Amino acid sequence: MxxxxxxxxxxxxxxxxxxxxxxxxxxxxxxxxxxxxxxxxxxxxxxxxxxxxxxxxxxxxxxxxxxxxxxxxxxxxxxxxxxxxxxxxxxxxxxxxxxxxxxxxxxxxxxxxxxxxxxxxxxDVAVVEKAVEEGPLPLKMIAESPEMKNVISFIRRVAESPWPVLVFGETGTGKELAAHLIHLLSPRDASLFIEVNCAAIPENLFESELFGHVKGAFTGALKNRRGRFELASGGTLLLDEIGEMPLVLQPKLLRALQDGKITRVGGEEDIRVDVRLVTSTNRDLKQMVETGRFREDLYYRIKVFEIEIPPLRRRREDIPPLVNFFLDRYAPTGLRFTPEALDMLIKYPFPGNVRELEHIVQRTATLVRGGIIRPSDLPGEIRHHSTATQGTLAQSLEAVEREMIVSALERTDWVQTKAAELLGISERVLRYKMKKGGVHKGA
Ligand SMILES: Nc1ncnc2c1ncn2[C@@H]1O[C@H](COP(=O)(O)OP(=O)(O)OP(=O)(O)O)[C@@H](O)[C@H]1O
Ligand SMILES: [Mg+2]
CATH class of the missing domain: 3.40.50.2300 (Response regulator)
Incomplete structure (x- = not known):
């Protein structure tokens, strides 16, 4: 160097x-x-x-x-x-x-x-960045942080293979978006991308939804119906919230993956399906396996590749470009955040991740009058968080330092030699810091 x-x-x-x-x-x-x-x-x-x-x-x-x-x-x-x-x-x-x-x-x-x-x-990041810049993405996914650049570069690589991918991460991090991107970057991009939200299907309809049914299989099955697996054949199937898949159905999913065959509910014949499976979850599947709520064999089958989408608070560099992205989407009139308001957003921990940020931008952009969004226009949760942790690092350090100095002086009856000793600094430095911090007896 x-x-x-x-x-x-x-x-x-x-x-x-x-x-x-x-x-x-x-x-x-x-x-x-x-x-x-x-x-x-x-x-x-x-x-x-x-x-x-x-x-x-x-x-x-x-x-x-x-x-x-x-x-x-x-x-x-x-x-x-x-x-x-x-x-x-x-x-x-x-x-x-x-x-x-x-x-x-x-x-x-x-x-x-x-x-x-x-x-x-x-x-390393420079190498990754080069890979990311191979070409424009077929779908806008903001990735300014090294963490997200890594994710994108990994997606580019796994997209080409036929193997199952498990996308995991907290709620609202962009798992669905990532799954869609995998499809669009894959050789299957001209075929269908079918999404099934496992949390949204009533348990008794689950099997029919995935694998279809034949006429008369159950009350209400008035005609033959193809399931999502058949519809997605040649393309990609996203099983969103895979942790919600009923245990009894898991062996059937395993068979579809292993043998590429399914059977419609009430049907006899095997139907060949050629599906690239992507699953996603915000639950700890490994722990579900340990407690018997998810089949181990299925778990290993679906996670040939694993992609974790990190929470937004671990990649704050993505916040400003995401804000601009959502502003363009919801307020194409050139509405902007003041630097102070943007700063408050950057510091907020976003338990709901990108989706929460999207809603905040949408909401404030809709409600604000005039061309600029100020801190006072932001929702309460952000303003409150910001007052709790306000100021720069240096300001916080200064405040802590001042507090320690005052406390040491009080404990030593304002005898500076003793206080300095307690603080592990020289008396000269103590005097300097007292002056700078405006510390004096009775203050
Ligand atoms: N990197 C990103 N760039 C642009 N938009 C994003 C990005 N990440 C997420 N979004 C947007 O944020 C919203 C939430 O993303 P998505 O639905 O993919 O999250 P999710 O992880 O599937 O959430 P959940 O766990 O709640 O299902 C969507 O509108 C999505 O388009
Ligand atoms: Mg989702």
């Missing part, structure tokens, strides 16, 4: 250079922001260590320009001690990290090693 060190303080520069070269890194040095930029343009650098205060360009300005040239670059900003506001802007610039002066070298090394590990993952 090649590291660019930019600092106007020659001593500091040499110290960092010596330390990093000792650790086996290649380094380049610059004594101000302009020189750093010039070097950055010429040399392939993976990491920059930037002093925040430099003559000419500040560290932030230099970093902004570097990020514009190479968004993949990593940076660690070196800030004045206690300068949290810079730290926050640095984090917002996507710099990755910051260190306070004087630089703790072992901490620096730790951060560099973390970045290196992250870079290995980024490389």
């Amino acid at each position: 090649k590291i660019l060190i930019a600092d106007d303080d020659a001593l500091q520069r040499e110290l960092l250079k010596g330390f990093l070269e000792n650790q086996g890194y290649e380094t380049l040095t610059a004594s101000d922001g302009f020189e750093a930029l010039a070097l950055f343009e010429r040399e392939p650098v993976q990491l920059v260590l930037l002093d925040q205060k430099m003559p000419g360009l500040t560290g932030e300005e230099a970093l902004k320009k570097m990020k514009a040239m190479n968004p993949m670059v990593h940076a660690i900003m070196i800030t004045a001690y206690g300068d949290l506001s810079t730290a926050v802007t640095v984090l917002k610039l996507g710099a990755g990290d910051f260190l306070e002066k004087p630089v703790d070298l072992s901490l620096l090394l730790e951060k560099i090693q973390q970045i290196e590990q992250g870079m290995a993952v980024d490389e």
